[in-house]
Amino acid sequence: MIKAAFRMPGFTIGFVIAFIFVGAALVSFLWTPYPVDGVDIANKLHGPDATNWFGTDHLGRDIFSMIMVGARTSIAVAIVAVGIGVVLGVPLGLAAASKKGTLLDEFIMRGNDLIFAFPALLIAILITAVFGASAVNAIIAIGIFNIPVFARLSRGGALSLWTRDFVLAARVAGKGRVRISFEHILPNITNLLIVQGTIQFSLGILAEAALSYVGLGAQPPIPSWGRMLADSQTMVSFAPHLALFPGAAIVLTVLGLNLMGDALRDLFDPKLRRDRQ
Amino acid sequence: MKRILTGAGLLAMLATGAIAANTSITIGDQLEPPHLDPTAGAAGAIDNVVYANIYEGLTRFASDGSVIAGLAESWEISEDGLGYTFNLHSGVKYHDGSDMTASDVVWSLNRARAEDSTNAQKGLFASIENVEALDDTTVVVTLSAPNGNFLFNMAWGDAVVLNEGDDVEALKTAPNGTGAFAFNNWVQGDSITLSRNEAYWGTPAILENVTIKYISDPTAAFAAVMAGDVDAFPTFPAPENLPQFDADPRFNVIVGSTEGETILSTNNKMPPFDNVKVREALAHAIDRNAIIDGAMFGYGIPISTHFAPHNPAYMDQSERSQYDPDLARQLLAEAGFADGFTTTLKLPPPSYARRGGEIIAAQLREVGIETEVTNLEWGQWLEEVFRGKDFGLTIVSHTEPMDIGIYANPDYYFQYDSEAFRTAYEVLNTETDPAARELGLKALQVMISSDYVNGYLFQLAKTGVANANIRGLWENAPTQASDMTAVYWAE
Numbered sequence: 047m048i049k050a051a052f053r054m055p056g057f058t059i060g061f062v063i064a065f066i067f068v069g070a071a072l073v074s075f076l077w078t079p080y081p082v083d084g085v086d087i088a089n090k091l092h093g094p095d096a097t098n099w100f101g102t103d104h105l106g107r108d109i110f111s112m113i114m115v116g117a118r119t120s121i122a123v124a125i126v127a128v129g130i131g132v133v134l135g136v137p138l139g140l141a142a143a144s145k146k147g148t149l150l151d152e153f154i155m156r157g158n159d160l161i162f163a164f165p166a167l168l169i170a171i172l173i174t175a176v177f178g179a180s181a182v183n184a185i186i187a188i189g190i191f192n193i194p195v196f197a198r199l200s201r202g203g204a205l206s207l208w209t210r211d212f213v214l215a216a217r218v219a220g221k222g223r224v225r226i227s228f229e230h231i232l233p234n235i236t237n238l239l240i241v242q243g244t245i246q247f248s249l250g251i252l253a254e255a256a257l258s259y260v261g262l263g264a265q266p267p268i269p270s271w272g273r274m275l276a277d278s279q280t281m282v283s284f285a286p287h288l289a290l291f292p293g294a295a296i297v298l299t300v301l302g303l304n305l306m307g308d309a310l311r312d313l314f315d316p317k318l319r320r321d322r323q
Numbered sequence: 324m325k326r327i328l329t330g331a332g333l334l335a336m337l338a339t340g341a342i343a344a345n346t347s348i349t350i351g352d353q354l355e356p357p358h359l360d361p362t363a364g365a366a367g368a369i370d371n372v373v374y375a376n377i378y379e380g381l382t383r384f385a386s387d388g389s390v391i392a393g394l395a396e397s398w399e400i401s402e403d404g405l406g407y408t409f410n411l412h413s414g415v416k417y418h419d420g421s422d423m424t425a426s427d428v429v430w431s432l433n434r435a436r437a438e439d440s441t442n443a444q445k446g447l448f449a450s451i452e453n454v455e456a457l458d459d460t461t462v463v464v465t466l467s468a469p470n471g472n473f474l475f476n477m478a479w480g481d482a483v484v485l486n487e488g489d490d491v492e493a494l495k496t497a498p499n500g501t502g503a504f505a506f507n508n509w510v511q512g513d514s515i516t517l518s519r520n521e522a523y524w525g526t527p528a529i530l531e532n533v534t535i536k537y538i539s540d541p542t543a544a545f546a547a548v549m550a551g552d553v554d555a556f557p558t559f560p561a562p563e564n565l566p567q568f569d570a571d572p573r574f575n576v577i578v579g580s581t582e583g584e585t586i587l588s589t590n591n592k593m594p595p596f597d598n599v600k601v602r603e604a605l606a607h608a609i610d611r612n613a614i615i616d617g618a619m620f621g622y623g624i625p626i627s628t629h630f631a632p633h634n635p636a637y638m639d640q641s642e643r644s645q646y647d648p649d650l651a652r653q654l655l656a657e658a659g660f661a662d663g664f665t666t667t668l669k670l671p672p673p674s675y676a677r678r679g680g681e682i683i684a685a686q687l688r689e690v691g692i693e694t695e696v697t698n699l700e701w702g703q704w705l706e707e708v709f710r711g712k713d714f715g716l717t718i719v720s721h722t723e724p725m726d727i728g729i730y731a732n733p734d735y736y737f738q739y740d741s742e743a744f745r746t747a748y749e750v751l752n753t754e755t756d757p758a759a760r761e762l763g764l765k766a767l768q769v770m771i772s773s774d775y776v777n778g779y780l781f782q783l784a785k786t787g788v789a790n791a792n793i794r795g796l797w798e799n800a801p802t803q804a805s806d807m808t809a810v811y812w813a814e
């Protein structure tokens with residue numbers, strides 16, 4: 047399966063990009079070229095050169111180091127947010143599917159519809175505005191909107207599986223709904239979840255950048271790509287590298303994750319798989 | 324024939340267009356005022372619209388900060404310094420057509436100093452004992468004690484003369500003053516328009532229309548000036564863009580002084596800042612020049628006390644707060660914080676605070692002080708910091724002129740409580756001899772500087788941008804104002 051994945055160019059490109067950023071984020075725990083909070087006014091706004099690979103920002107901080115640590119912020123926020131969506135959304139979806147047509151199903155799914163009906167970013171702004179701007183609140187805000195995504199997806203996937211013979215067999219064998227959901231249904235929708243997870247992960251990174259851009263994400267001095275963009279705004283005309291590098295980091299990460307997500311969907315989809323053979 | 328006519332029409336249109344452009348101006352400002360009554364609100368944005376344009380007081384500030392005659396043509400001060408007799412200009416009319424008389428002055432001053440007054444600067448009127456109208460153009464103000472600052476106090480936007488009997492609630496959205504411009508229209512969230520007062524008592528304004536457009540985002544402000552959507556931005560919010568305007572022949576960059584002392588406000592009642600050694604350490608941990616360079620791109624003058632450096636009474640005391648991280652660490656150790664401590668740094672929106680905050684946080688980290696930085700909107704800042712006093716450190720610019728008196732109020736948000744300062748300030752207030760006043764002011768500066776009340780950073784510069792053909796804009800900002808009465812197009 048992994049081999050098959052790497053035969054797809056989209057996946058390989060996406061994987062390499064994601065690998066670079068995850069790697070940069072991990073390395074940043076141990077090493078960055080310069081300390082990210084190393085304000086050095088005398089060296090502000092230097093263009094990219096051998097000493098500062100991506101140049102320095104308006105406070106003289108090394109942009110390369112900030113991008114590395116910023117990757118950490120973005121990835122951490124996105125992972126936890128997707129985690130919240132999976133951990134809460136999938137059991138809700140499975141429960142709804144196992145009790146299809148009951149009050150419980152209606153209750154869960156209409157609740158999801160309700161969350162879906164709100165513009166996600168707007169509610170995220172509301173949450174961070176009410177509870178204060180911080181990376182944790184940004185995670186919670188983005189995570190909440192991942193719940194209905196995964197709930198719907200797992201309910202849809204599970205519903206079709208509940209009619210299958212192997213599920214019937216399990217029911218005849220006397221297994222309860224919860225056990226069937228976790229032992230027979232969940233393993234069979236993992237593919238769906240992985241694909242959706244990749245997409246949601248990239249959306250999470252975008253959402254974190256957007257929240258930080260308006261000042262509601264990670265707070266200074268923790269670097270964040272979105273805030274780097276916001277800070278550079280008035281200086282783009284004479285120091286474009288300030289916006290170029292964080293902007294490119296966001297675009298590349300999201301692009302890489304989307305390529306991976308698309309490739310994985312092609313790979314997991316039985317119909318597409320047959321076409322390829 | 325038709326074509327010629329069209330051509331002529333076009334020419335005529337062009338001509339009128341050119342004339343129209345020469346008699347109106349659009350200026351930009353960052354903050355929209357909450358309302359337009361300068362006698363009932365502290366917001367500087369109010370004075371940025373109404374001061375000298377719509378409302379006038381007995382005296383007024385000139386652009387260099389000197390106090391000159393306003394509605395009062397002249398005045399006499401009694402021997403004992405207690406009685407001020409103001410002779411008002413005659414024939415002054417409010418924009419609604421009613422006459423401005425001595426009784427309006429009496430009413431305005433009494434309203435401002437009343438028990439239930441909502442005036443944001445009640446202290447300006449504290450020394451007034453009685454206000455009396457002798458006739459329609461003569462007002463006598465009696466003070467309870469001599470006050471060397473009285474004429475200066477009367478020049479503030481908070482001391483303008485309103486029309487007696489006007490509904491003060493209605494004035495908040497439709498001001499009625501005596502100025503060279505009358506209020507025309509307010510599109511909330513967008514702009515305020517003023518029109519020339521054709522019945523003005525003094526030198527009439529040159530411009531016919533003034534539009535003040537509100538653009539809060541610095542990037543949008545930059546774009547608006549570049550595109551010519553606004554003709555001038557008297558206080559441009561992004562100092563980093565000024566070199567670009569300067570290099571562009573279409574624009575003039577006007578750099579002047581303001582009364583804004585930008586300080587690292589320190590909560591003097593909150594441990595460990597109640598220890599003067601810790602505050603002294605703060606003063607030595609801060610590199611002012613790096614802050615001016617990094618946050619303001621070089622625009623600003625370092626200060627070492629709460630006083631404007633362009634004022635003759637300024638007392639430079641920078642030797643007391645030199646940048647010296649080693650000394651700061653040593654002082655912290657003496658105070659029992661050898662391992663440093665953690666505090667809060669709450670920052671309002673202006674870039675001097677946000678950027679300055681990041682720089683100060685890094686400088687404090689050098690000496691072992693960790694800061695939890697929180698970015699606040701103005702409303703939250705007023706609530707949490709200014710009223711709630713729930714902060715360790717904050718950065719803010721105090722833009723009122725001659726505001727060292729705030730240190731005499733122990734309930735003011737940084738909570739400096741010094742009996743000695745209060746006594747000295749009271750003595751100074753009754754002093755009328757200029758030389759003695761200057762000495763007194765210097766003594767006050769020394770007191771707050773040696774008590775290390777706050778971290779003194781820099782005097783905010785007025786950084787304005789204007790179309791190169793505009794003349795008559797204020798270079799300095801002795802008070803919050805966008806005085807448009809003498810502004811004109813050069814061409």
